[in-house]
Amino acid sequence: MPPALTRALQRWPRPTRRGVAAAAAGVIVAVTGYLLTSLPLVFAGVALVVLVAASVVAVGIRVPALTIARRFSPDRAVAGWSVVESLVISAPASSSPVAVRVRETVAWRVMADDEAVVATIPPGGGARVVFDHDDLPRGRHRIGPARVDVVESFGLARRSVQIEGRSELVVFPEVVAVGHGRESRSLGDGARQRRDHSLAGGQDDPITREYRQGDAMRRVHWRATARQGELMVRQEEQHGLPSARVVLPVTRANWRDAHPALGSGLPVSDGFEWAVSMAASIAIEYGLAGSQTRVTSLEGDTIALHDPSTTPLFLELLSDIALDDVVDERSPEPTPREPVIALVSSLAPAELDELGRSRGPGVGGVAIVVHLDTDPLTPDDVARDSPREVAAALRQSGWRVIESDSSADRARVLLMDGVLGG
Structure with a gap:
C-alpha cells in the first residue's frame, strides 16, 4: 500500500485494541446467545458491538480544537548530544477531558508508535509531555507537526490528528x-x-548593518532583523x-x-x-x-x-x-x-x-x-x-x-x- 494512502487511512477514526477486543467479544456473545437461543445474550453481544461502532462515529465527529506550545532545553543544541523537548497541549474549556497519545515529527528519524506519550487533557487546561532527543545531527531542523491520537472516553476508538505548528531547533x-x-x-x-x-x-x-541592494540573502542576520524591524545583514569584518x-x-x-x-x-x-x-x-x-x-x-x-x-x-x-x-x-x-x-x-x-x-x-x-x-x-x-x-x-x-x-x-x-x- 502506498505510504500516502496509509497515512490517509490512519487519519480516519478506528477502534483501539480495546475496541477491537470489545467488538470481537460482542460478536462471540451474540453468536453464543443465538446458538443457545438466549435472547439476553444476543442483546448484550449486539449492544457491545453497537457501543464500539458508536464510539468510532463519535470520535470521528467530535474532536476538540487542540493547540500546542514547544520548548527545548537547551534552546541551542549540540551535535551528538541530547535535548529535552517539552510539549504543552491545550484543549478548550467547552470540551470534556481528552485522552491523547502524542508523537512528534522530527526531521532525522521516524518516531515509533511505542514512543508515544499518553496524557489526559482537562477541560480548558493543558497536559505536558516530554521527549528526549538523543544523538542529534548537526543542522537547522523543523520540529512538528505533532501527531496526536485522540482516544474516546471509553478507550474504544481513536482518531489521528495533526496539531499544526512547527518549531525550529538549531543544532550547533x-x-x-x-x-x-x-x-x-x-x-x-x-x-x-x-x-x-x-x-x-x-x-x-x-556586526550588522542595514540591507543594501545586492547583498546576498545568506548574510541576513535574522535575530537583528527581528529586533530592529528592518532587514539587517552581517558585517563581520573586524579591522x-x-x-x-x-x-x-x-x-x-x-x-x-x-x-x-x-x-x-x-x-x-x-x-x-x-x-x-x-x-x-x-x-x-x-x-x-x-x-x-x-x-x-x-x-x-x-x-x-x-x-x-x-x-x-x-x-x-x-x-x-x-x-x-x-x-x-x-x-x-x-x-x-x-x-x-x-x-x-x-x-x-x-x-x-x-x-x-x-x-x-x-x-x-x-x-x-x-x-x-x-x-x-x-x-x-x-x-x-x-x-x-x-x-x-x-x-x-x-x-x-x-x-x-x-x-x-x-x-x-x-x-x-x-x-x-x-
Missing part, C-alpha cells in the same frame, strides 16, 4: 575545547592587545585582527562516505561532520587568542567568519552548511603569514592545485587528511583521489600533513604541531 557542531588559544602567543602581541581592549569595553565594529584560514570542501565527491540521510534524502557524511566540528573548534581556539578565522570552501568562497565577538552567529552558520551547498561569497586573497589549515579527504588533481591557492606567499599550510570507513584497505584498490594519495601529494607540495580518521579524538588532533599555530 560540537566544539572541542583544549584551552590552547587562551595561552597562545603564536599570533603575535597585536592579537592579545586587541582582545584585551575588547574585554575592557573597547568599541568593536558593528586589525590577525587572521587564520580553514579550508573545508563542501562537495559530496570530496567525502566518499556520503550517503542519503534518513527522511530528507540529503547527502550526509560522517567524515564531513567530523571536519565541520574540527573547523568550529579551530576557529574558537584562534578566537581565544584574539584572531579571526575564515572558513572557506575549496574554491575560496567564505562559508563562515569567526572573530572573538561573533561566536554564536559563526556556529549558526556552520550549523546551516551541508554537502553540495552553493557558497557564493568570495573571500579576500590569502595574506602572508596567515595560517592555513585544510580539512580534506578525497581530492582530484585539479582540486589539489586549487587547494594550493589557499596559501599566501611563504605559507606552508597544515592539511588534516581524513580517512573514512569506506576507504579501500589494499593498495591495489587505492584511487588517485583517495586520502592516502592525497596525503602523499600534499606532502610533495610542501604541506605539513596530519592523517586522521573520522572517529579520531579531535582534541588530540587539535594539539598536534601546526594546527593551532604551533
Whole structure:
C-alpha cells in the first residue's frame, strides 16, 4: 500500500485494541446467545458491538480544537548530544477531558508508535509531555507537526490528528575545547592587545548593518532583523585582527562516505561532520587568542567568519552548511603569514592545485587528511583521489600533513604541531 494512502487511512477514526477486543467479544456473545437461543445474550453481544461502532462515529465527529506550545532545553543544541523537548497541549474549556497519545515529527528519524506519550487533557487546561532527543545531527531542523491520537472516553476508538505548528531547533557542531588559544602567543602581541581592549569595553565594529541592494540573502542576520524591524545583514569584518584560514570542501565527491540521510534524502557524511566540528573548534581556539578565522570552501568562497565577538552567529552558520551547498561569497586573497589549515579527504588533481591557492606567499599550510570507513584497505584498490594519495601529494607540495580518521579524538588532533599555530 502506498505510504500516502496509509497515512490517509490512519487519519480516519478506528477502534483501539480495546475496541477491537470489545467488538470481537460482542460478536462471540451474540453468536453464543443465538446458538443457545438466549435472547439476553444476543442483546448484550449486539449492544457491545453497537457501543464500539458508536464510539468510532463519535470520535470521528467530535474532536476538540487542540493547540500546542514547544520548548527545548537547551534552546541551542549540540551535535551528538541530547535535548529535552517539552510539549504543552491545550484543549478548550467547552470540551470534556481528552485522552491523547502524542508523537512528534522530527526531521532525522521516524518516531515509533511505542514512543508515544499518553496524557489526559482537562477541560480548558493543558497536559505536558516530554521527549528526549538523543544523538542529534548537526543542522537547522523543523520540529512538528505533532501527531496526536485522540482516544474516546471509553478507550474504544481513536482518531489521528495533526496539531499544526512547527518549531525550529538549531543544532550547533560540537566544539572541542583544549584551552590552547587562551595561552597562545603564536599570533603575535597585536592579537592579545586587541582582545584585551575588547574585554575592557573597547568599541568593536558593528556586526550588522542595514540591507543594501545586492547583498546576498545568506548574510541576513535574522535575530537583528527581528529586533530592529528592518532587514539587517552581517558585517563581520573586524579591522586589525590577525587572521587564520580553514579550508573545508563542501562537495559530496570530496567525502566518499556520503550517503542519503534518513527522511530528507540529503547527502550526509560522517567524515564531513567530523571536519565541520574540527573547523568550529579551530576557529574558537584562534578566537581565544584574539584572531579571526575564515572558513572557506575549496574554491575560496567564505562559508563562515569567526572573530572573538561573533561566536554564536559563526556556529549558526556552520550549523546551516551541508554537502553540495552553493557558497557564493568570495573571500579576500590569502595574506602572508596567515595560517592555513585544510580539512580534506578525497581530492582530484585539479582540486589539489586549487587547494594550493589557499596559501599566501611563504605559507606552508597544515592539511588534516581524513580517512573514512569506506576507504579501500589494499593498495591495489587505492584511487588517485583517495586520502592516502592525497596525503602523499600534499606532502610533495610542501604541506605539513596530519592523517586522521573520522572517529579520531579531535582534541588530540587539535594539539598536534601546526594546527593551532604551533
